[in-house]
Amino acid sequence: MAAYSGVDYIDFDSQLNDEEKLVRQTARQFVENEVIPIIEKHSRESTFPSHLVPQLGELGFFGANLHGYGCAGMSNVAYGLVTQELERGDSGLRSFVSVQSALVIRTSGCLCSLRAKRSAASD
DSSP, X not given: OOOOOOOOTTXXXXXXXXXXXXXXXXXXXXXXXXXXXXXXXXXXXTOOOGGGHHHHHHTTOTTTTOOSTTOOOOOHHHHHHHHHHHHHXXXXXXXXXXXXXXXXXXXXXXXXHHHHHHHHHHO
């Protein structure tokens, strides 16, 4: 089967920089190689492909557009391209990454910052 190359009716690719194209290609390859071959089985069995979670982390997809906390610090456009590719593979997987990024990692960063500020203020 030929690899998915996407469609670009409005020449969107011409607006992307090299880093954004590389991020999209990385996410696209991950979806093609790891998600699409197994996702129908998970859907039929109502299971989540939790074995993919470490790979998602290694690729820097959690908190990808956040700076600090060990996150990738990529642009919002690059993060959008990652989530677009994940969505193409499975909406649940994309939702999982988005929730981890927006609610867990960002909130943890905010709370840790508040604790650190409180600790420094009480000294």
